[in-house]
Amino acid sequence: MKRVNLGATLRIFWDSCILQSKERAISQYFMATLLFQPVIFTLISVGTYLYGRKPDFGLFAITGTGLISIWNNNLWTSADIIYDERRSGTLSLILASPTAFPIVLLGKSFTNAITSILAMGITFATGIIAFRLPIGIADPVDFLIGLVLIVISITCLGLVLGSLFVLTRNAVEYVTVANFPVYILSGLSVPLTLLPLWTRPFSAVLAPTWGNILLNQSAQQVGANLLPGYLWLIGLSVLYLVAAGILYKRVEYLALRAGSLEQW
Amino acid sequence: MSVIFTEGLRRVYKTTTGVLRRKRKEIIALDGIDLSIRSGELFGLLGPNGAGKTTLTRILATILLPTSGTAQVFGLDVARSAREIRPRIGLVFGGERGLYSRLSGRDNLQYFADLYQMPPGVAKQRIPQLLDMMGLTERAEERTEGYSRGMKQRLHIARGLIHDPELLFLDEPTTGLDPLAARELREVILGLKKAGKTIFLTSHYMFEMDALCDRVAVLSQGKILVVDTPSALKKLVADLEVVEIECFGIPPELVTQIRTHPGVAAVNIEVLEHTQLLQIQARAGAELVKEFLKILEGVQVRKVVTRQPTLEDAYIKLVGGESRKV
Numbered sequence: 001m002k003r004v005n006l007g008a009t010l011r012i013f014w015d016s017c018i019l020q021s022k023e024r025a026i027s028q029y030f031m032a033t034l035l036f037q038p039v040i041f042t043l044i045s046v047g048t049y050l051y052g053r054k055p056d057f058g059l060f061a062i063t064g065t066g067l068i069s070i071w072n073n074n075l076w077t078s079a080d081i082i083y084d085e086r087r088s089g090t091l092s093l094i095l096a097s098p099t100a101f102p103i104v105l106l107g108k109s110f111t112n113a114i115t116s117i118l119a120m121g122i123t124f125a126t127g128i129i130a131f132r133l134p135i136g137i138a139d140p141v142d143f144l145i146g147l148v149l150i151v152i153s154i155t156c157l158g159l160v161l162g163s164l165f166v167l168t169r170n171a172v173e174y175v176t177v178a179n180f181p182v183y184i185l186s187g188l189s190v191p192l193t194l195l196p197l198w199t200r201p202f203s204a205v206l207a208p209t210w211g212n213i214l215l216n217q218s219a220q221q222v223g224a225n226l227l228p229g230y231l232w233l234i235g236l237s238v239l240y241l242v243a244a245g246i247l248y249k250r251v252e253y254l255a256l257r258a259g260s261l262e263q264w
Numbered sequence: 265m266s267v268i269f270t271e272g273l274r275r276v277y278k279t280t281t282g283v284l285r286r287k288r289k290e291i292i293a294l295d296g297i298d299l300s301i302r303s304g305e306l307f308g309l310l311g312p313n314g315a316g317k318t319t320l321t322r323i324l325a326t327i328l329l330p331t332s333g334t335a336q337v338f339g340l341d342v343a344r345s346a347r348e349i350r351p352r353i354g355l356v357f358g359g360e361r362g363l364y365s366r367l368s369g370r371d372n373l374q375y376f377a378d379l380y381q382m383p384p385g386v387a388k389q390r391i392p393q394l395l396d397m398m399g400l401t402e403r404a405e406e407r408t409e410g411y412s413r414g415m416k417q418r419l420h421i422a423r424g425l426i427h428d429p430e431l432l433f434l435d436e437p438t439t440g441l442d443p444l445a446a447r448e449l450r451e452v453i454l455g456l457k458k459a460g461k462t463i464f465l466t467s468h469y470m471f472e473m474d475a476l477c478d479r480v481a482v483l484s485q486g487k488i489l490v491v492d493t494p495s496a497l498k499k500l501v502a503d504l505e506v507v508e509i510e511c512f513g514i515p516p517e518l519v520t521q522i523r524t525h526p527g528v529a530a531v532n533i534e535v536l537e538h539t540q541l542l543q544i545q546a547r548a549g550a551e552l553v554k555e556f557l558k559i560l561e562g563v564q565v566r567k568v569v570t571r572q573p574t575l576e577d578a579y580i581k582l583v584g585g586e587s588r589k590v
Binding site: 019088093 | 359
């Protein structure tokens with residue numbers, strides 16, 4: 001079995017984080033997605049509930065919107081990472097190196113997930129400033145743990161998507177299609193209880209679903225039973241990682257066979 | 265043992281055409297390639313655009329799978345043992361792509377040093393050496409998006425050499441460079457050969473192959489037409505003379521008349537900025553000049569030159585006088 005060089009793996013993970021930060025810091029599109037989209041989403045969703053005289057849903061709307069921004073940010077940037085590598089002609093060079101591409105992808109996805117936490121902060125700030133909502137988080141420690149687990153889980157999901165995107169130059173188009181079903185299936189835009197029963201299995205395998213439940217529970221009450229939510233998020237993260245590992249080997253083979261690494 | 269060995273190597277691209285009535289189409293990029301390249305050799309692969317040069321380079325560099333046949337690098341199969349081959353090879357493509365434009369030259373090299381899992385101490389020594397060797401030290405801290413084409417190309421080579429590979433693939437490295445930058449790059453390539461590297465170079469510049477390579481393979485339409493030393497290839501046209509006639513607008517039927525003349529071996533047309541250059545390979549070409557000019561009566565002729573054949577002429581004879589734009 002091939003020995004893994006842990007030091008080298010950590011170095012390339014860190015390098016990829018830094019590279020992604022530099023690339024993103026000067027991307028106007030990314031900054032717009034990160035900074036302005038949460039504000040617009042919050043104004044629309046919280047405003048909708050308030051207009052419908054359902055102020056109790058204010059917190060639900062804000063956590064849901066925050067998660068939409070995190071998910072959106074991660075999904076788009078997963079597609080964008082591959083697109084950028086393809087466009088700059090570095091995708092094939094990374095694949096030609098001894099480092100496994102998922103390590104590079106993991107570092108870049110992690111940076112996206114970390115920066116997308118900012119979107120959650122912007123969502124809360126918009127809710128407080130624009131609607132003067134009395135938003136208090138009942139259990140800040142559990143809320144924070146939940147947020148960290150969501151970031152890890154969505155990073156792992158980004159790895160699955162990123163692996164798939166190696167196959168195609170149309171990743172951004174597929175992301176557009178995938179975005180809205182996830183908002184709905186995860187209960188981020190409407191409560192899960194309003195969705196038909198047959199959609200539940202799909203909701204269960206999406207990390208944003210459990211993230212939404214965790215954040216709402218920890219924000220609303222102290223001492224809520226959060227263990228099932230934690231276990232689901234940890235379990236899903238492991239599942240995504242295993243799936244990404246299996247998927248990537250197949251995807252790499254298919255991409256090398258099709259000769260599609262440099263198409264963009 | 266050969267560093268590179270291929271036998272019956274074939275690569276077919278599958279594509280589809282049409283929207284409603286989709287038709288599958290197969291494009292044969294490589295068709296039965298047999299090659300054997302020795303350690304320390306500077307081997308050139310010469311061919312027109314679309315001949316299959318890049319496809320062959322990518323297969324040998326383990327980033328494209330062959331459809332059938334054998335391809336081995338260091339005695340290892342490129343499809344089954346890619347992970348063992350990759351740390352031992354370097355890959356350099358021509359053109360603007362292949363660098364992170366928002367990173368500095370030094371950071372690009374550092375990133376690729378880490379991708380090749382070099383120990384930090386070794387990379388720390390190697391990066392300044394390579395920057396110096398490529399004449400990039402003074403601008404190493406600048407983002408590469410501000411580099412000239414020649415600087416980018418030199419950085420590409422530094423990137424390809426970062427892990428000190430035994431075998432280097434250079435895919436049209438001088439394409440698009442100005443003559444001075446191209447000459448500097450050729451000097452770098454010769455230096456690498458002297459340092460004992462095995463180099464697989466593709467190009468469609470004949471003089472480059474003539475000046476650099478130990479052996480040259482001529483590839484056309486996915487097939488290798490000949491493999492030999494540049495001097496042996498030139499002997500293919502040693503009994504010929506080349507008549508170059510530069511003129512304004514040659515009707516195709518006149519070209520056909522010249523091509524079918526009994527003394528003519530091959531004809532090539534180069535399209536220049538305002539004129540066309542007719543290159544005619546013929547036995548006793550100088551004596552036939554008058555006959556050629558008679559055929560071209562009515563065409564405005566700018567210049568007529570008779571010269572000895574070069575490797576380029578051997579190439580034209582081999583690939584059948586495909587038109588190229590310069």
